[in-house]
Amino acid sequence: xxxxxxxxxxxxxxxxxxxxxxxxxxxxxxxxxxxxxxxxxxxxxxxxxxxxxxxxxxxxxxxxxxxxxxxxxxxxxxxxxxxxxxxxxxxxxxxxxxxxxxxxxxxxxxxxxxxxxxxxxxxxxxxxxxxxxxxxxxxxxxxxxxxxxxxxxxxxxxxxxxxxxxxxxxxxxxxxxxxxxxxxxxxxxxxxx
Amino acid sequence: xxxxxxxxxxxxxxxxxxxxxxxxxxxxxxxxxxxxxxxxxxxxxxxxxxxxxxxxxxxxxxxxxxxxxxxxxxxxxxxxxxxxxxxxxxxxxxxxxxxxxxxxxxxxxxxxxxxxxxxxxxxxxx
Numbered sequence: 001x002x003x004x005x006x007x008x009x010x011x012x013x014x015x016x017x018x019x020x021x022x023x024x025x026x027x028x029x030x031x032x033x034x035x036x037x038x039x040x041x042x043x044x045x046x047x048x049x050x051x052x053x054x055x056x057x058x059x060x061x062x063x064x065x066x067x068x069x070x071x072x073x074x075x076x077x078x079x080x081x082x083x084x085x086x087x088x089x090x091x092x093x094x095x096x097x098x099x100x101x102x103x104x105x106x107x108x109x110x111x112x113x114x115x116x117x118x119x120x121x122x123x124x125x126x127x128x129x130x131x132x133x134x135x136x137x138x139x140x141x142x143x144x145x146x147x148x149x150x151x152x153x154x155x156x157x158x159x160x161x162x163x164x165x166x167x168x169x170x171x172x173x174x175x176x177x178x179x180x181x182x183x184x185x186x187x188x189x190x191x192x193x
Numbered sequence: 194x195x196x197x198x199x200x201x202x203x204x205x206x207x208x209x210x211x212x213x214x215x216x217x218x219x220x221x222x223x224x225x226x227x228x229x230x231x232x233x234x235x236x237x238x239x240x241x242x243x244x245x246x247x248x249x250x251x252x253x254x255x256x257x258x259x260x261x262x263x264x265x266x267x268x269x270x271x272x273x274x275x276x277x278x279x280x281x282x283x284x285x286x287x288x289x290x291x292x293x294x295x296x297x298x299x300x301x302x303x304x305x306x307x308x309x310x311x312x313x314x315x316x317x318x319x
Contacts, residue, residue, distance in 0.1 A: 006312060008277070129200025131278020132290045147202030147312075154312035162311055171314045 001176065002115055004153045006125040007163035013124055014083055015052065016163055021081035021122045022056055028078035031058035032070055034087040064091045068110040071117055080121040085111070085149050086128075089142065099138055104145030108152040115156040123153050127162070194262055196300050197271045199310030205271050206238055208308070208315050213269065228252050235265040240272035241293045248289055254296055262303075272297050274309075 003020055007013050022029065031053060037043050050060075058081070063070055067088055070080070082088075085107065092103035100106075115121070128143060135143065154160045159173035170177055199205045210217065213236075221231040223243035228250045230237065237243065247254040262268060276294050281287045301307050307319035 004312070127200070129203060130274040130276060132275035132281060132286060132293075133278055134286075144202050151202075151204060151313035154314055160312060160314055171311050171316060 001120060001159060001173075002118075002157040003122045003159045003161065003177075004125070004150075004157040005122065005161045005163060006127045006150060007161075008127055008165075011163045012166045013126075013163045014049070016168070017081055017083060017122045017124045018053065018056065018058075021058075021079050021120075024120045025057070025079040026077070026120070028059060028075050029057050030070070030074050030078050030080045031060045032067075032080060032082040033060050033062045034064060034067075034082070034084060034091065036064040036087070036091050064088070065095060066110065067107065068113045071114060076117045077119070080118055081124075082121060083124040084126060085123060085153065086126045086146060089146055089149060093142060093145065099141070101141055101145075104148045107145075107149050111149065111153055112156060115153075123157065125150050125153065194266060194300070194304050195269045195306040195308070196297070196304040197269065197308050197310065198274050198297060198301075200274050200277075203310040204313035205273070205310045207313070208310055209236060209238075209269055209271060212315075225249065228257070230257060230261040235268045236271070237268065238271045240270050240296070241275055244293050244296055245289050248285075248292055254292060255299065258296070258300070270300060272300075 001024060003017075005013050005017050005020075021031075033046075035042060035046060037046055053060075061070060061073055063073075065088070067082070074080070089103060089107060092107060093100050111123075125146065129147060154172065157172070159177045160171040161177075162169040162171060197205050197209055206220070209215065209220075215236060219234060220236045220238050221234040223230075223237055223239045223246070225242045225245040228243065228246040230243070244254050247257065272293065274297075275290055281290060301319065304319060306317065308315050309318050310316075
């Protein structure tokens with residue numbers, strides 16, 4: 001099953017996504033890490049995430065750009081967790097001196113390829129669209145591109161979830177999501193403490 | 194009246210065009226520089242910008258909307274959700290955000306239908 005998850009920060013998305021990916025593991029279990037560490041804070045955050053995943057059985061694949069490359073590197077029959085398209089977009093958009101405004105289109109295209117081939121994947125994004133800030137042009141382009149990616153991923157996934165402070169709102173695929181083996185996972189997200 | 198809400202770029206206009214089978218020409222694109230509502234169109238996009246225009250020109254948004262809705266009881270109003278960020282430092286932006294919130298809440302009570310868009314997916318709230 002393909003699941004798209006978004007929501008505000010520190011709502012428990014990543015930990016919940018991890019559980020979903022683990023839940024649908026049949027063969028290999030992949031964690032597609034997208035955050036290119038930029039500073040001490042990033043290294044700390046990544047360390048925390050690695051620690052959280054210990055003992056879960058994830059193979060970590062570092063893919064900071066060209067996301068469709070995971071189709072070459074991994075067994076497409078595995079269960080994937082892609083966390084997150086937010087970081088992926090930042091990497092693609094700002095990888096050179098000049099901002100790549102086509103990054104959104106590129107990721108949408110590559111994600112579609114990924115979603116066509118891989119059966120079991122959980123894709124995580126961040127919901128940054130309901131404030132009243134007036135942003136500079138570059139940030140606004142980033143917001144627009146992320147929304148484009150979110151809409152593409154949501155259209156391609158079987159289930160679309162919004163995590164709101166550990167509660168799960170099902171926007172798409174409710175019947176599928178609540179079917180049998182998803183059981184207790186389906187309604188309540190778990191915040192890792 | 195129908196109220197369509199959702200964050201930026203979530204697919205609100207696309208939803209309205211598809212759901213109600215209308216052309217873009219039938220949509221009024223509100224801006225922060227004009228506090229008038231259209232005399233000949235019943236679909237208003239970026240209602241939040243119109244609220245800002247009212248605020249700038251010192252006009253009462255609720256009264257103007259009431260007049261408009263008397264004329265177009267079957268209007269479709271599309272409003273961006275600007276309510277979830279950090280409280281803005283600028284008092285004008287703060288007032289605007291609150292005005293949009295009050296306006297949307299009042300419209301929501303009145304509406305026959307309220308739909309929220311999330312990543313292109315509509316959910317009927319009412």
